[in-house]
Amino acid sequence: MKVEHSRRSPSAPGPWPTFLRELGARRGHLPLLLGAVGAAALVLVGPQVPARSAVIASAQPRAIRTGAIRGRVDLRHVVSPAERRPNVADLGAADERDRPDRLRSVVYLEAAPRGAFDQTEAANAVMDQRNETFVPHLLAVTTGTTVAFPNSDRIYHNVFSLSKARTFDLGRYAVGRSKSVRFDRPGIVRVFCDIHSHMSGFILVFNHPFFTITDTDGRYRIDQVPPGTYNVIAWNEGLASEPKPIVVPDGGIVELEFALR
Ligand SMILES: [Cu+2]
Numbered sequence: 001m002k003v004e005h006s007r008r009s010p011s012a013p014g015p016w017p018t019f020l021r022e023l024g025a026r027r028g029h030l031p032l033l034l035g036a037v038g039a040a041a042l043v044l045v046g047p048q049v050p051a052r053s054a055v056i057a058s059a060q061p062r063a064i065r066t067g068a069i070r071g072r073v074d075l076r077h078v079v080s081p082a083e084r085r086p087n088v089a090d091l092g093a094a095d096e097r098d099r100p101d102r103l104r105s106v107v108y109l110e111a112a113p114r115g116a117f118d119q120t121e122a123a124n125a126v127m128d129q130r131n132e133t134f135v136p137h138l139l140a141v142t143t144g145t146t147v148a149f150p151n152s153d154r155i156y157h158n159v160f161s162l163s164k165a166r167t168f169d170l171g172r173y174a175v176g177r178s179k180s181v182r183f184d185r186p187g188i189v190r191v192f193c194d195i196h197s198h199m200s201g202f203i204l205v206f207n208h209p210f211f212t213i214t215d216t217d218g219r220y221r222i223d224q225v226p227p228g229t230y231n232v233i234a235w236n237e238g239l240a241s242e243p244k245p246i247v248v249p250d251g252g253i254v255e256l257e258f259a260l261r
Contacts, residue, residue: 065251070221073105073214073234073258101137102237103216105260108140110231110243112208122146127191127201129157134191134201143184143207150178158194165189165205188238204235227251234258 123145128135130152139147149159151173159179160169165187170179172195183189186207193199204211210230214220227250231243241258248254 064227066224066226067248067250067252067254068221068223069107069225069230069232069246069248069254069256071107071219071256071258073107073218073220073236073260075103075105075218075236076259076261077239098133098135098137100216101135103218104136104138105214105218105220105234105236105258106138106140106204106211107214107220107222107232107234107258108204108206108211109208109222109225110233112210113226113228113230124148126150127203128152129159129193129199132157132193132196132199134193134199136201138202138204138213140204140206140211140213141183142209143186143205144182145205146180146182147203148178148180151175156195157199159191160194161189161191163187163189166203169194202237232256234260236260 123142125139125141125145125147127139127147127149129149132153132155141147149170151157152175154175156172156174158170158172161167165185166181166183166189168181170181173179183203183205186205189203189205191201191203210222210225212220212222225248227248229245229247231245233243234241239260241260244256244258246254246256
């Protein structure tokens with residue numbers, strides 16, 4: 001998977017932040033701006049000057065509406081459950097336990113629209129350890145997200161990753177305890193348990209919010225996409241599609257299907 005590593009320059013924000021900043025500045029200097037700046041300031045203070053604002057608003061460019069991308073990821077390959085060592089404690093259905101999760105894919109924009117990710121709010125997610133399985137098997141998060149790894153089993157686990165985007169080793173800890181890892185770099189993080197070789201999970205870290213995880217039938221929808229031209233990628237269990245170019249029109253919905261072999 002290619003995830004954009006480039007950070008936006010603070011001096012080159014996208015259309016949204018610039019617009020909002022300008023509105024804020026004008027609001028603060030309203031009396032001086034009523035004549036000089038005119039239209040934008042009057043639209044902003046509409047409730048105080050209702051008679052004029054409606055007329056002026058029609059002279060303003062229409063607000064840009066976001067669109068959506070939706071469709072389905074068709075998995076042509078056989079999604080096999082993780083191989084497990086024989087274990088007398090297993091009750092038969094063990095091999096199937098994280099199979100549904102492996103049918104889920106991630107669909108994401110290869111690069112985000114400029115100015116799309118200004119806020120760096122701390123986010124949190126959880127990858128549980130339950131029945132010798134990571135639950136969920138697949139997480140997709142934005143950079144800055146802290147993921148907790150609670151142990152819900154009565155046995156010890158030892159969660160670790162050697163991935164470039166984030167290397168860590170949480171050591172062994174018992175049921176009821178949890179340790180957390182913060183993910184600050186975009187990329188793919190493969191998660192394992194040092195004690196149970198059949199345990200594995202994926203955490204995909206993005207530096208923008210334009211991604212989603214499909215349902216187990218492969219269906220997805222990415223909302224709030226500003227109009228523009230993008231490359232979209234589908235990813236499943238380490239396999240990424242070719243980037244598909246699409247144009248999201250103002251306020252429109254684009255259908256986009258993927259087939260992963
Ligand atoms: Cu384990």
